Amino acid sequence: MNAVEHTRVAKRLTKLQQLKSGQTESVAPSAGQAVCDEFLVYLKRECHLADNTVAAYGRDMKRFVTWMDGRRPADLTITELSDFVASLHGEGLAPASISRAIVAIRTFFKYLQLEGITVDNPAELLATQKAWQRMPGVLSPNEVEAFLSAVKKSDSFWQRDRALLEVLYATGCRASEVCTLRVRDLTLDEKTLRCHGKGDKQRMVPIGGRAIRAIQLYLEESRHILADRNPGQIDELFLSRGGKALDRIQLWRLVKRYAKRAGISDEISPHSLRHSFATHLLAGGADLRQVQEMLGHASIQTTQIYTHVEHSRLQRVHRDFHPRA
Structure with missing residues:
Protein backbone atom coordinates (compact mmCIF):
# COMPACT_ATOMS: atom_id res chain seq x y z
CA MET A 1 0.00 0.00 0.00
CA ASN A 2 1.55 3.33 -1.06
CA ALA A 3 1.35 6.58 0.88
CA VAL A 4 -1.64 7.91 -1.10
CA GLU A 5 -3.68 4.75 -0.55
CA HIS A 6 -2.69 4.68 3.13
CA THR A 7 -3.92 8.26 3.57
CA ARG A 8 -7.19 7.44 1.82
CA VAL A 9 -7.81 4.38 3.99
CA ALA A 10 -7.10 6.40 7.13
CA LYS A 11 -9.52 9.07 5.96
CA ARG A 12 -12.26 6.46 5.43
CA LEU A 13 -11.69 4.92 8.85
CA THR A 14 -12.14 8.35 10.41
CA LYS A 15 -15.37 8.87 8.50
CA LEU A 16 -16.67 5.44 9.49
CA GLN A 17 -16.08 6.37 13.12
CA GLN A 18 -18.02 9.58 12.53
CA LEU A 19 -20.89 7.56 11.04
CA LYS A 20 -21.02 5.31 14.09
CA SER A 21 -21.17 8.36 16.38
CA GLY A 22 -23.97 9.90 14.33
CA GLN A 23 -21.82 12.52 12.59
CA THR A 24 -21.81 13.00 8.84
CA GLU A 25 -19.77 15.20 6.58
CA SER A 26 -21.74 18.00 4.95
CA VAL A 27 -21.38 18.80 1.31
CA ALA A 28 -21.97 22.33 0.11
CA PRO A 29 -24.63 22.65 -2.58
CA SER A 30 -22.00 23.93 -5.03
CA ALA A 31 -19.84 20.86 -4.39
CA GLY A 32 -22.20 18.39 -6.07
CA GLN A 33 -20.14 18.32 -9.27
CA ALA A 34 -16.91 17.89 -7.33
CA VAL A 35 -18.29 14.89 -5.45
CA CYS A 36 -19.43 13.32 -8.72
CA ASP A 37 -15.98 13.89 -10.24
CA GLU A 38 -14.36 12.18 -7.25
CA PHE A 39 -16.85 9.32 -7.68
CA LEU A 40 -15.73 8.79 -11.29
CA VAL A 41 -12.09 8.73 -10.18
CA TYR A 42 -13.06 6.13 -7.57
CA LEU A 43 -14.72 3.97 -10.24
CA LYS A 44 -11.64 4.03 -12.42
CA ARG A 45 -8.85 3.71 -9.87
CA GLU A 46 -10.40 1.58 -7.16
CA CYS A 47 -13.17 -0.33 -8.93
CA HIS A 48 -11.04 -0.72 -12.06
CA LEU A 49 -13.95 -0.22 -14.41
CA ALA A 50 -13.29 0.05 -18.14
CA ASP A 51 -12.83 3.53 -19.60
CA ASN A 52 -16.02 3.22 -21.68
CA THR A 53 -18.03 2.26 -18.60
CA VAL A 54 -16.66 5.17 -16.59
CA ALA A 55 -17.43 7.50 -19.50
CA ALA A 56 -21.03 6.22 -19.62
CA TYR A 57 -21.39 6.71 -15.86
CA GLY A 58 -19.94 10.17 -16.36
CA ARG A 59 -22.76 11.07 -18.75
CA ASP A 60 -25.30 9.74 -16.24
CA MET A 61 -23.76 11.77 -13.43
CA LYS A 62 -23.71 14.91 -15.60
CA ARG A 63 -27.47 14.55 -16.04
CA PHE A 64 -27.83 13.93 -12.33
CA VAL A 65 -25.83 17.04 -11.34
CA THR A 66 -27.84 19.19 -13.74
CA TRP A 67 -31.09 17.80 -12.33
CA MET A 68 -29.97 18.37 -8.70
CA ASP A 69 -29.71 22.09 -9.50
CA GLY A 70 -27.51 22.91 -6.51
CA ARG A 71 -29.08 20.52 -4.02
CA ARG A 72 -26.88 18.33 -1.84
CA PRO A 73 -26.90 14.62 -2.74
CA ALA A 74 -27.10 13.69 0.96
CA ASP A 75 -30.37 15.63 1.30
CA LEU A 76 -32.21 13.81 -1.49
CA THR A 77 -35.08 11.48 -0.63
CA ILE A 78 -36.29 8.38 -2.45
CA THR A 79 -39.22 10.36 -3.82
CA GLU A 80 -36.86 12.96 -5.28
CA LEU A 81 -34.64 10.26 -6.78
CA SER A 82 -37.77 8.79 -8.35
CA ASP A 83 -38.42 12.23 -9.85
CA PHE A 84 -34.99 12.03 -11.46
CA VAL A 85 -35.78 8.63 -12.99
CA ALA A 86 -39.11 10.02 -14.20
CA SER A 87 -37.23 12.89 -15.86
CA LEU A 88 -35.16 10.35 -17.80
CA HIS A 89 -38.36 8.80 -19.10
CA GLY A 90 -39.52 12.29 -20.02
CA GLU A 91 -36.35 12.80 -22.09
CA GLY A 92 -37.22 9.67 -24.06
CA LEU A 93 -34.08 7.74 -23.09
CA ALA A 94 -33.85 4.11 -24.11
CA PRO A 95 -34.71 1.52 -21.42
CA ALA A 96 -31.09 0.32 -21.35
CA SER A 97 -29.85 3.86 -20.74
CA ILE A 98 -32.33 4.37 -17.89
CA SER A 99 -31.31 1.05 -16.33
CA ARG A 100 -27.65 2.07 -16.44
CA ALA A 101 -28.46 5.48 -14.92
CA ILE A 102 -30.27 3.78 -12.02
CA VAL A 103 -27.24 1.54 -11.42
CA ALA A 104 -24.99 4.60 -11.54
CA ILE A 105 -27.07 6.42 -8.92
CA ARG A 106 -27.17 3.35 -6.67
CA THR A 107 -23.38 2.99 -6.90
CA PHE A 108 -22.91 6.73 -6.32
CA PHE A 109 -24.86 6.61 -3.06
CA LYS A 110 -22.88 3.59 -1.90
CA TYR A 111 -19.79 5.72 -2.53
CA LEU A 112 -21.30 8.55 -0.46
CA GLN A 113 -21.82 6.09 2.40
CA LEU A 114 -18.26 4.86 2.08
CA GLU A 115 -16.95 8.41 2.17
CA GLY A 116 -19.01 9.31 5.22
CA ILE A 117 -21.09 11.91 3.36
CA THR A 118 -24.38 10.16 4.12
CA VAL A 119 -25.61 7.43 6.43
CA ASP A 120 -28.65 6.21 4.52
CA ASN A 121 -28.81 5.04 0.92
CA PRO A 122 -32.28 5.88 -0.45
CA ALA A 123 -31.13 4.84 -3.93
CA GLU A 124 -31.32 1.20 -2.82
CA LEU A 125 -35.09 1.54 -3.14
CA LEU A 126 -35.02 2.55 -6.79
CA ALA A 127 -36.78 -0.06 -8.90
CA THR A 128 -35.03 -1.38 -11.96
CA GLN A 129 -36.18 -0.46 -15.44
CA LYS A 130 -37.03 -4.14 -16.08
CA ALA A 131 -39.39 -4.19 -13.10
CA TRP A 132 -40.89 -0.86 -14.11
CA GLN A 133 -41.63 -2.15 -17.61
CA ARG A 134 -43.50 -5.15 -16.21
CA MET A 135 -46.07 -2.97 -14.44
CA PRO A 136 -49.58 -3.60 -15.76
CA GLY A 137 -51.97 -0.77 -16.59
CA VAL A 138 -53.33 1.33 -13.76
CA LEU A 139 -56.90 2.58 -13.79
CA SER A 140 -57.64 6.26 -13.29
CA SER A 299 -39.41 -5.78 0.20
CA ILE A 300 -40.08 -2.07 -0.10
CA GLN A 301 -38.33 -2.14 -3.49
CA THR A 302 -41.42 -3.88 -4.85
CA THR A 303 -43.66 -1.11 -3.51
CA GLN A 304 -41.29 1.52 -4.92
CA ILE A 305 -42.32 0.51 -8.45
CA TYR A 306 -45.63 2.30 -7.95
CA THR A 307 -43.82 5.60 -7.42
CA HIS A 308 -42.45 5.31 -10.96
CA VAL A 309 -45.91 4.54 -12.31
CA GLU A 310 -47.42 7.57 -10.61
CA HIS A 311 -44.65 9.87 -11.83
CA SER A 312 -45.08 8.64 -15.39
CA ARG A 313 -48.80 9.43 -15.20
CA LEU A 314 -48.07 12.91 -13.86
CA GLN A 315 -45.60 13.46 -16.68
CA ARG A 316 -48.27 12.61 -19.25
CA VAL A 317 -50.82 14.86 -17.56
CA HIS A 318 -48.34 17.75 -17.58
CA ARG A 319 -47.40 17.13 -21.21
CA ASP A 320 -51.02 16.90 -22.36
CA PHE A 321 -52.54 19.76 -20.43
CA HIS A 322 -49.93 22.35 -19.44
CA PRO A 323 -49.84 25.24 -21.94
CA ARG A 324 -46.06 25.42 -21.90
CA ALA A 325 -45.27 21.72 -21.63
Whole structure:
Protein backbone atom coordinates (compact mmCIF):
# COMPACT_ATOMS: atom_id res chain seq x y z
CA MET A 1 0.00 0.00 0.00
CA ASN A 2 1.55 3.33 -1.06
CA ALA A 3 1.35 6.58 0.88
CA VAL A 4 -1.64 7.91 -1.10
CA GLU A 5 -3.68 4.75 -0.55
CA HIS A 6 -2.69 4.68 3.13
CA THR A 7 -3.92 8.26 3.57
CA ARG A 8 -7.19 7.44 1.82
CA VAL A 9 -7.81 4.38 3.99
CA ALA A 10 -7.10 6.40 7.13
CA LYS A 11 -9.52 9.07 5.96
CA ARG A 12 -12.26 6.46 5.43
CA LEU A 13 -11.69 4.92 8.85
CA THR A 14 -12.14 8.35 10.41
CA LYS A 15 -15.37 8.87 8.50
CA LEU A 16 -16.67 5.44 9.49
CA GLN A 17 -16.08 6.37 13.12
CA GLN A 18 -18.02 9.58 12.53
CA LEU A 19 -20.89 7.56 11.04
CA LYS A 20 -21.02 5.31 14.09
CA SER A 21 -21.17 8.36 16.38
CA GLY A 22 -23.97 9.90 14.33
CA GLN A 23 -21.82 12.52 12.59
CA THR A 24 -21.81 13.00 8.84
CA GLU A 25 -19.77 15.20 6.58
CA SER A 26 -21.74 18.00 4.95
CA VAL A 27 -21.38 18.80 1.31
CA ALA A 28 -21.97 22.33 0.11
CA PRO A 29 -24.63 22.65 -2.58
CA SER A 30 -22.00 23.93 -5.03
CA ALA A 31 -19.84 20.86 -4.39
CA GLY A 32 -22.20 18.39 -6.07
CA GLN A 33 -20.14 18.32 -9.27
CA ALA A 34 -16.91 17.89 -7.33
CA VAL A 35 -18.29 14.89 -5.45
CA CYS A 36 -19.43 13.32 -8.72
CA ASP A 37 -15.98 13.89 -10.24
CA GLU A 38 -14.36 12.18 -7.25
CA PHE A 39 -16.85 9.32 -7.68
CA LEU A 40 -15.73 8.79 -11.29
CA VAL A 41 -12.09 8.73 -10.18
CA TYR A 42 -13.06 6.13 -7.57
CA LEU A 43 -14.72 3.97 -10.24
CA LYS A 44 -11.64 4.03 -12.42
CA ARG A 45 -8.85 3.71 -9.87
CA GLU A 46 -10.40 1.58 -7.16
CA CYS A 47 -13.17 -0.33 -8.93
CA HIS A 48 -11.04 -0.72 -12.06
CA LEU A 49 -13.95 -0.22 -14.41
CA ALA A 50 -13.29 0.05 -18.14
CA ASP A 51 -12.83 3.53 -19.60
CA ASN A 52 -16.02 3.22 -21.68
CA THR A 53 -18.03 2.26 -18.60
CA VAL A 54 -16.66 5.17 -16.59
CA ALA A 55 -17.43 7.50 -19.50
CA ALA A 56 -21.03 6.22 -19.62
CA TYR A 57 -21.39 6.71 -15.86
CA GLY A 58 -19.94 10.17 -16.36
CA ARG A 59 -22.76 11.07 -18.75
CA ASP A 60 -25.30 9.74 -16.24
CA MET A 61 -23.76 11.77 -13.43
CA LYS A 62 -23.71 14.91 -15.60
CA ARG A 63 -27.47 14.55 -16.04
CA PHE A 64 -27.83 13.93 -12.33
CA VAL A 65 -25.83 17.04 -11.34
CA THR A 66 -27.84 19.19 -13.74
CA TRP A 67 -31.09 17.80 -12.33
CA MET A 68 -29.97 18.37 -8.70
CA ASP A 69 -29.71 22.09 -9.50
CA GLY A 70 -27.51 22.91 -6.51
CA ARG A 71 -29.08 20.52 -4.02
CA ARG A 72 -26.88 18.33 -1.84
CA PRO A 73 -26.90 14.62 -2.74
CA ALA A 74 -27.10 13.69 0.96
CA ASP A 75 -30.37 15.63 1.30
CA LEU A 76 -32.21 13.81 -1.49
CA THR A 77 -35.08 11.48 -0.63
CA ILE A 78 -36.29 8.38 -2.45
CA THR A 79 -39.22 10.36 -3.82
CA GLU A 80 -36.86 12.96 -5.28
CA LEU A 81 -34.64 10.26 -6.78
CA SER A 82 -37.77 8.79 -8.35
CA ASP A 83 -38.42 12.23 -9.85
CA PHE A 84 -34.99 12.03 -11.46
CA VAL A 85 -35.78 8.63 -12.99
CA ALA A 86 -39.11 10.02 -14.20
CA SER A 87 -37.23 12.89 -15.86
CA LEU A 88 -35.16 10.35 -17.80
CA HIS A 89 -38.36 8.80 -19.10
CA GLY A 90 -39.52 12.29 -20.02
CA GLU A 91 -36.35 12.80 -22.09
CA GLY A 92 -37.22 9.67 -24.06
CA LEU A 93 -34.08 7.74 -23.09
CA ALA A 94 -33.85 4.11 -24.11
CA PRO A 95 -34.71 1.52 -21.42
CA ALA A 96 -31.09 0.32 -21.35
CA SER A 97 -29.85 3.86 -20.74
CA ILE A 98 -32.33 4.37 -17.89
CA SER A 99 -31.31 1.05 -16.33
CA ARG A 100 -27.65 2.07 -16.44
CA ALA A 101 -28.46 5.48 -14.92
CA ILE A 102 -30.27 3.78 -12.02
CA VAL A 103 -27.24 1.54 -11.42
CA ALA A 104 -24.99 4.60 -11.54
CA ILE A 105 -27.07 6.42 -8.92
CA ARG A 106 -27.17 3.35 -6.67
CA THR A 107 -23.38 2.99 -6.90
CA PHE A 108 -22.91 6.73 -6.32
CA PHE A 109 -24.86 6.61 -3.06
CA LYS A 110 -22.88 3.59 -1.90
CA TYR A 111 -19.79 5.72 -2.53
CA LEU A 112 -21.30 8.55 -0.46
CA GLN A 113 -21.82 6.09 2.40
CA LEU A 114 -18.26 4.86 2.08
CA GLU A 115 -16.95 8.41 2.17
CA GLY A 116 -19.01 9.31 5.22
CA ILE A 117 -21.09 11.91 3.36
CA THR A 118 -24.38 10.16 4.12
CA VAL A 119 -25.61 7.43 6.43
CA ASP A 120 -28.65 6.21 4.52
CA ASN A 121 -28.81 5.04 0.92
CA PRO A 122 -32.28 5.88 -0.45
CA ALA A 123 -31.13 4.84 -3.93
CA GLU A 124 -31.32 1.20 -2.82
CA LEU A 125 -35.09 1.54 -3.14
CA LEU A 126 -35.02 2.55 -6.79
CA ALA A 127 -36.78 -0.06 -8.90
CA THR A 128 -35.03 -1.38 -11.96
CA GLN A 129 -36.18 -0.46 -15.44
CA LYS A 130 -37.03 -4.14 -16.08
CA ALA A 131 -39.39 -4.19 -13.10
CA TRP A 132 -40.89 -0.86 -14.11
CA GLN A 133 -41.63 -2.15 -17.61
CA ARG A 134 -43.50 -5.15 -16.21
CA MET A 135 -46.07 -2.97 -14.44
CA PRO A 136 -49.58 -3.60 -15.76
CA GLY A 137 -51.97 -0.77 -16.59
CA VAL A 138 -53.33 1.33 -13.76
CA LEU A 139 -56.90 2.58 -13.79
CA SER A 140 -57.64 6.26 -13.29
CA PRO A 141 -60.05 7.18 -10.46
CA ASN A 142 -62.78 7.78 -13.06
CA GLU A 143 -62.17 4.39 -14.63
CA VAL A 144 -62.34 2.75 -11.20
CA GLU A 145 -65.68 4.45 -10.57
CA ALA A 146 -67.03 3.27 -13.93
CA PHE A 147 -65.75 -0.25 -13.26
CA LEU A 148 -67.31 -0.50 -9.80
CA SER A 149 -70.58 0.91 -11.12
CA ALA A 150 -70.72 -1.63 -13.96
CA VAL A 151 -72.49 -4.18 -11.74
CA LYS A 152 -76.26 -3.83 -12.22
CA LYS A 153 -79.13 -5.15 -10.13
CA SER A 154 -80.25 -7.18 -13.12
CA ASP A 155 -77.07 -9.30 -12.82
CA SER A 156 -77.32 -12.66 -11.10
CA PHE A 157 -75.96 -12.36 -7.56
CA TRP A 158 -75.06 -8.74 -8.16
CA GLN A 159 -74.60 -8.19 -4.43
CA ARG A 160 -71.71 -10.69 -4.43
CA ASP A 161 -70.11 -9.20 -7.52
CA ARG A 162 -70.31 -5.63 -6.25
CA ALA A 163 -68.87 -6.62 -2.87
CA LEU A 164 -66.11 -8.58 -4.60
CA LEU A 165 -65.03 -5.68 -6.81
CA GLU A 166 -65.26 -3.18 -3.96
CA VAL A 167 -63.01 -5.36 -1.79
CA LEU A 168 -60.43 -5.76 -4.56
CA TYR A 169 -60.01 -2.00 -4.90
CA ALA A 170 -60.60 -1.00 -1.26
CA THR A 171 -57.94 -3.32 0.16
CA GLY A 172 -55.42 -3.89 -2.63
CA CYS A 173 -55.49 -7.61 -1.84
CA ARG A 174 -54.24 -10.16 -4.35
CA ALA A 175 -56.82 -12.25 -6.22
CA SER A 176 -55.82 -15.36 -4.27
CA GLU A 177 -56.16 -13.45 -1.00
CA VAL A 178 -59.69 -12.32 -1.85
CA CYS A 179 -60.71 -15.84 -2.89
CA THR A 180 -59.50 -17.30 0.42
CA LEU A 181 -61.02 -14.54 2.54
CA ARG A 182 -63.27 -16.08 5.21
CA VAL A 183 -66.31 -14.68 6.97
CA ARG A 184 -64.50 -14.90 10.30
CA ASP A 185 -61.70 -12.74 8.87
CA LEU A 186 -64.06 -9.77 8.78
CA THR A 187 -64.11 -7.19 11.57
CA LEU A 188 -66.40 -4.69 9.90
CA ASP A 189 -67.15 -2.68 13.03
CA GLU A 190 -63.42 -1.94 13.26
CA LYS A 191 -63.20 -1.42 9.48
CA THR A 192 -60.56 -4.11 9.01
CA LEU A 193 -60.18 -7.61 7.62
CA ARG A 194 -57.54 -10.27 8.13
CA CYS A 195 -55.76 -11.22 4.94
CA HIS A 196 -53.86 -14.47 4.38
CA GLY A 197 -50.97 -13.60 2.07
CA LYS A 198 -48.06 -15.46 0.53
CA GLY A 199 -46.57 -18.11 2.78
CA ASP A 200 -49.75 -17.89 4.85
CA LYS A 201 -48.49 -14.63 6.34
CA GLN A 202 -51.39 -12.75 7.88
CA ARG A 203 -51.92 -9.00 7.95
CA MET A 204 -54.72 -6.68 8.98
CA VAL A 205 -55.99 -4.52 6.12
CA PRO A 206 -58.19 -1.43 6.52
CA ILE A 207 -61.40 -1.28 4.49
CA GLY A 208 -63.62 1.68 3.65
CA GLY A 209 -67.30 2.39 4.12
CA ARG A 210 -68.48 1.62 0.58
CA ALA A 211 -66.87 -1.81 0.61
CA ILE A 212 -68.25 -2.50 4.09
CA ARG A 213 -71.79 -1.65 3.01
CA ALA A 214 -71.42 -3.84 -0.07
CA ILE A 215 -70.22 -6.78 2.03
CA GLN A 216 -73.06 -6.35 4.53
CA LEU A 217 -75.64 -6.29 1.74
CA TYR A 218 -74.14 -9.45 0.23
CA LEU A 219 -74.15 -11.24 3.60
CA GLU A 220 -77.76 -10.25 4.25
CA GLU A 221 -79.24 -11.00 0.83
CA SER A 222 -77.12 -13.39 -1.24
CA ARG A 223 -74.51 -15.45 0.51
CA HIS A 224 -76.89 -17.76 2.34
CA ILE A 225 -78.61 -18.60 -0.97
CA LEU A 226 -75.30 -19.63 -2.49
CA ALA A 227 -74.23 -21.49 0.65
CA ASP A 228 -77.45 -23.58 0.62
CA ARG A 229 -76.45 -25.00 -2.78
CA ASN A 230 -73.53 -26.82 -1.19
CA PRO A 231 -74.28 -29.06 1.82
CA GLY A 232 -70.68 -28.82 3.04
CA GLN A 233 -69.51 -26.22 5.52
CA ILE A 234 -67.98 -23.38 3.52
CA ASP A 235 -66.34 -20.55 5.47
CA GLU A 236 -65.04 -18.55 2.51
CA LEU A 237 -66.75 -15.18 2.07
CA PHE A 238 -67.19 -15.23 -1.71
CA LEU A 239 -68.99 -18.25 -3.12
CA SER A 240 -69.60 -19.50 -6.63
CA ARG A 241 -73.00 -20.30 -8.13
CA GLY A 242 -72.57 -23.87 -6.87
CA GLY A 243 -71.92 -22.73 -3.31
CA LYS A 244 -68.21 -23.52 -3.37
CA ALA A 245 -65.37 -21.08 -2.70
CA LEU A 246 -64.87 -18.74 -5.65
CA ASP A 247 -61.60 -19.52 -7.43
CA ARG A 248 -59.16 -17.23 -9.22
CA ILE A 249 -60.38 -18.17 -12.71
CA GLN A 250 -63.96 -17.26 -11.81
CA LEU A 251 -62.76 -14.01 -10.25
CA TRP A 252 -60.75 -13.21 -13.37
CA ARG A 253 -63.80 -13.80 -15.60
CA LEU A 254 -65.97 -11.52 -13.46
CA VAL A 255 -63.40 -8.73 -13.61
CA LYS A 256 -63.12 -9.10 -17.39
CA ARG A 257 -66.90 -9.05 -17.80
CA TYR A 258 -67.40 -5.82 -15.87
CA ALA A 259 -64.32 -4.16 -17.36
CA LYS A 260 -65.74 -4.80 -20.83
CA ARG A 261 -69.11 -3.42 -19.78
CA ALA A 262 -67.44 -0.29 -18.41
CA GLY A 263 -65.54 0.19 -21.65
CA ILE A 264 -62.14 -0.31 -20.03
CA SER A 265 -59.07 -1.88 -21.67
CA ASP A 266 -59.02 -5.65 -22.19
CA GLU A 267 -55.69 -5.75 -20.33
CA ILE A 268 -57.42 -5.08 -17.00
CA SER A 269 -57.19 -8.00 -14.57
CA PRO A 270 -57.81 -8.51 -10.83
CA HIS A 271 -54.21 -7.44 -10.22
CA SER A 272 -54.93 -4.11 -11.94
CA LEU A 273 -57.17 -3.19 -9.02
CA ARG A 274 -54.26 -3.88 -6.65
CA HIS A 275 -51.94 -1.69 -8.73
CA SER A 276 -54.55 1.06 -8.87
CA PHE A 277 -55.03 0.88 -5.10
CA ALA A 278 -51.31 1.41 -4.45
CA THR A 279 -50.85 4.09 -7.10
CA HIS A 280 -53.82 6.14 -5.92
CA LEU A 281 -52.66 5.97 -2.30
CA LEU A 282 -49.20 7.27 -3.23
CA ALA A 283 -50.73 9.96 -5.43
CA GLY A 284 -52.77 11.09 -2.44
CA GLY A 285 -49.65 11.45 -0.29
CA ALA A 286 -49.55 8.10 1.55
CA ASP A 287 -46.24 7.02 3.05
CA LEU A 288 -44.41 4.39 1.01
CA ARG A 289 -43.81 2.07 3.97
CA GLN A 290 -47.46 2.22 5.01
CA VAL A 291 -48.46 1.18 1.49
CA GLN A 292 -45.87 -1.61 1.66
CA GLU A 293 -47.52 -2.90 4.84
CA MET A 294 -51.02 -2.78 3.36
CA LEU A 295 -49.91 -4.62 0.22
CA GLY A 296 -47.98 -7.24 2.19
CA HIS A 297 -44.75 -6.72 0.26
CA ALA A 298 -41.71 -8.34 1.85
CA SER A 299 -39.41 -5.78 0.20
CA ILE A 300 -40.08 -2.07 -0.10
CA GLN A 301 -38.33 -2.14 -3.49
CA THR A 302 -41.42 -3.88 -4.85
CA THR A 303 -43.66 -1.11 -3.51
CA GLN A 304 -41.29 1.52 -4.92
CA ILE A 305 -42.32 0.51 -8.45
CA TYR A 306 -45.63 2.30 -7.95
CA THR A 307 -43.82 5.60 -7.42
CA HIS A 308 -42.45 5.31 -10.96
CA VAL A 309 -45.91 4.54 -12.31
CA GLU A 310 -47.42 7.57 -10.61
CA HIS A 311 -44.65 9.87 -11.83
CA SER A 312 -45.08 8.64 -15.39
CA ARG A 313 -48.80 9.43 -15.20
CA LEU A 314 -48.07 12.91 -13.86
CA GLN A 315 -45.60 13.46 -16.68
CA ARG A 316 -48.27 12.61 -19.25
CA VAL A 317 -50.82 14.86 -17.56
CA HIS A 318 -48.34 17.75 -17.58
CA ARG A 319 -47.40 17.13 -21.21
CA ASP A 320 -51.02 16.90 -22.36
CA PHE A 321 -52.54 19.76 -20.43
CA HIS A 322 -49.93 22.35 -19.44
CA PRO A 323 -49.84 25.24 -21.94
CA ARG A 324 -46.06 25.42 -21.90
CA ALA A 325 -45.27 21.72 -21.63
